[in-house]
Amino acid sequence: MERQIKEYKYMPKPIFEQRMNQVLEKSNFSEKEKKDFWEIVHTEPINSIRCNTLKIEPEKLKKRLEEKGWKIKQPFKDNPEIMIIENQLKPGEIGKSEEHLLGYYYVQEISSMMPILALKPTNLDNFLDLCASPGSKTTQAAARMKNSGSIIANDNNMGRMVVLASNLEKCGVSNALVTKRDGVQMCKQLKRAGFSFDKILCDVPCSGEGTLRSSPSTFISWNIKTVENLARQQKVLAAAALEVLKTGGEMIYSTCTHAPEENEEVVQFLIDNFDIEIQNLELPIKTRPGIEGWKDKKFIKDIKKAARIYPNDNDSEGFFLCKIKKISEKGFETEKQKEKRQQEESWEDEL
Amino acid sequence: MNFNMKPRFIFKSEKKQILELLKHYGIEDLPYLLVASGKEKIRGYSGILSTDEIIAIDEAIGIELIGAYFFHNYENNLRLSTDAIHLLKNKITKNIVNINEKQAKEWFKGQDILLSKEEQEKLKEESKTFKIIQYKDDLIGTGKLTEDRIVNYMPKERRQK
Numbered sequence: 001m002e003r004q005i006k007e008y009k010y011m012p013k014p015i016f017e018q019r020m021n022q023v024l025e026k027s028n029f030s031e032k033e034k035k036d037f038w039e040i041v042h043t044e045p046i047n048s049i050r051c052n053t054l055k056i057e058p059e060k061l062k063k064r065l066e067e068k069g070w071k072i073k074q075p076f077k078d079n080p081e082i083m084i085i086e087n088q089l090k091p092g093e094i095g096k097s098e099e100h101l102l103g104y105y106y107v108q109e110i111s112s113m114m115p116i117l118a119l120k121p122t123n124l125d126n127f128l129d130l131c132a133s134p135g136s137k138t139t140q141a142a143a144r145m146k147n148s149g150s151i152i153a154n155d156n157n158m159g160r161m162v163v164l165a166s167n168l169e170k171c172g173v174s175n176a177l178v179t180k181r182d183g184v185q186m187c188k189q190l191k192r193a194g195f196s197f198d199k200i201l202c203d204v205p206c207s208g209e210g211t212l213r214s215s216p217s218t219f220i221s222w223n224i225k226t227v228e229n230l231a232r233q234q235k236v237l238a239a240a241a242l243e244v245l246k247t248g249g250e251m252i253y254s255t256c257t258h259a260p261e262e263n264e265e266v267v268q269f270l271i272d273n274f275d276i277e278i279q280n281l282e283l284p285i286k287t288r289p290g291i292e293g294w295k296d297k298k299f300i301k302d303i304k305k306a307a308r309i310y311p312n313d314n315d316s317e318g319f320f321l322c323k324i325k326k327i328s329e330k331g332f333e334t335e336k337q338k339e340k341r342q343q344e345e346s347w348e349d350e351l
Numbered sequence: 352m353n354f355n356m357k358p359r360f361i362f363k364s365e366k367k368q369i370l371e372l373l374k375h376y377g378i379e380d381l382p383y384l385l386v387a388s389g390k391e392k393i394r395g396y397s398g399i400l401s402t403d404e405i406i407a408i409d410e411a412i413g414i415e416l417i418g419a420y421f422f423h424n425y426e427n428n429l430r431l432s433t434d435a436i437h438l439l440k441n442k443i444t445k446n447i448v449n450i451n452e453k454q455a456k457e458w459f460k461g462q463d464i465l466l467s468k469e470e471q472e473k474l475k476e477e478s479k480t481f482k483i484i485q486y487k488d489d490l491i492g493t494g495k496l497t498e499d500r501i502v503n504y505m506p507k508e509r510r511q512k
Binding site: 054055096098101102103124126147148149150151152161162165166168169170171172173174175176177178179180181186189190192193194195 | 352354383395396397398399400405407408410411412413414415416417418419420432433434437438455459489491508509510511512
């Protein structure tokens with residue numbers, strides 16, 4: 001398919017470009033790959049959809065869309081629900097089709113489908129989607145769970161929650177409870193009430209460096225302060241989520257950004273404060289390992305098991321995800337609590 | 352949508368009444384937990400949480416919505432939502448009206464389907480109540496049959512622009 005190169009309306013800020021090149025180098029990009037990256041981020045993303053298997057089988061949907069003249073490719077043999085529309089459509093056509101109105105497919109970027117493929121929620125799981133709006137991953141999870149198991153889909157903003165509810169409705173999701181709470185407070189209250197989850201998706205708000213193709217305005221809105229502030233919030237949110245993950249349960253921490261402060265650094269923070277393990281990921285697209293250090297920080301070796309998705313590797317948007325397994329209930333401690341515990345442990349040793 | 356719903360579960364005797372009303376569409380069973388949302392709307396939940404667990408979650412964090420919107424009860428006439436039709440499509444056997452391509456196009460735009468004299472004649476014996484609208488293999492909504500039209504209830508945000 002011929003790629004639509006946008007006019008370079010937005011150019012990256014020099015500091016962003018410099019940082020991004022450092023990240024790419026940490027991910028072993030060759031000079032050619034770096035050039036590919038900077039080219040592709042100025043192009044329109046491809047049209048990808050996910051068949052909503054709660055309503056229609058992938059082969060039936062494919063046939064219907066092909067009858068309309070759409071050229072459909074199913075890039076992954078084991079995930080026939082994932083489809084790429086290879087021909088050019090008229091503006092808005094993808095959202096106006098009868099199949100879309102009936103909720104037969106969801107317009108979703110391929111890299112954003114990866115967290116649920118990695119988490120594999122089943123019809124026996126209690127699943128929490130902490131920052132769920134607009135609902136792409138919640139509806140994907142519900143389809144995998146065949147509308148059984150249990151989903152709590154949360155978003156802390158009224159407007160976004162309405163969009164979430166509307167998308168769940170359209171996709172025929174009937175196994176979900178929708179909530180509108182601050183994620184951290186919600187986890188605390190759920191813990192107090194004795195609730196915990198088998199699987200959690202912690203797809204946090206981020207600086208969006210991976211979405212330059214669909215939101216090129218990120219080129220100008222990006223700034224390092226935002227990255228640092230978001231990283232702080234992400235740590236608190238992910239830590240709160242781990243508090244309500246069952247022992248042996250699994251959580252995906254994900255963002256649509258490349259910034260190590262919002263990715264590996266958050267995972268390292270979780271490793272430092274919880275008894276958790278990073279799990280291997282099996283994904284159908286090309287990924288690169290998490291980076292082992294950034295600025296003056298060194299990360300745990302297992303961070304390599306995390307996945308970085310770069311737009312030029314799969315003609316997608318950029319993404320980061322890491323699968324975490326909770327080993328025990330050892331939880332988050334403040335510095336003071338840590339000191340106290342270490343002191344008590346040393347007394348016990350002496351005795 | 353009614354948010355911040357205090358869950359009011361619909362139990363045996365009330366569910367039995369609803370099942371009776373659903374026979375209008377040929378639906379004999381409904382393996383969902385039913386929850387009232389507002390005065391007339393009923394939602395269906397297919398998850399594994401028990402009613403006690405749902406109440407406890409509501410008390411802890413407040414629930415905005417439970418499950419999917421299933422039907423609106425108009426004085427003991429149930430209008431199935433477009434999405435409930437998909438969830439229950441294998442159970443729906445009665446009160447289905449087939450429409451043609453031109454009518455389907457109008458339907459997706461949110462317009463009522465105006466019936467030709469011939470169609471009015473054909474549907475003369477049909478009860479003037481809610482009908483499931485079918486176009487080819489798709490069940491695309493619920494409309495109310497009157498003398499000369501089928502009234503469209505497609506929500507605005509779901510209409511083709």
